[in-house]
Amino acid sequence: MNYAVGDLNYYPSKRNLILSGFHESALAAFAIKQSMDTTKRVATLYTTTNPILQNLLKS
Numbered sequence: 086m087n088y089a090v091g092d093l094n095y096y097p098s099k100r101n102l103i104l105s106g107f108h109e110s111a112l113a114a115f116a117i118k119q120s121m122d123t124t125k126r127v128a129t130l131y132t133t134t135n136p137i138l139q140n141l142l143k144s
Contacts, residue, residue, distance in 0.1 A: 088117060090110045090113050091105075091106035091109065091110075092106075115127050115129065
């Protein structure tokens with residue numbers, strides 16, 4: 086399987102913004118991790134809403 090982000094990546098309605106590259110990088114990282122271990126789902130954690138991540142960032 087191939088993964089691409091930023092200027093190398095194209096899909097309909099793609100916006101040419103640097104923010105798109107960051108978003109695509111996160112999606113690619115999760116997809117790669119998921120393809121490495123298909124027995125369990127990769128959890129998506131957000132720093133703004135996840136108390137576990139917030140506590141890790143405070144220490």
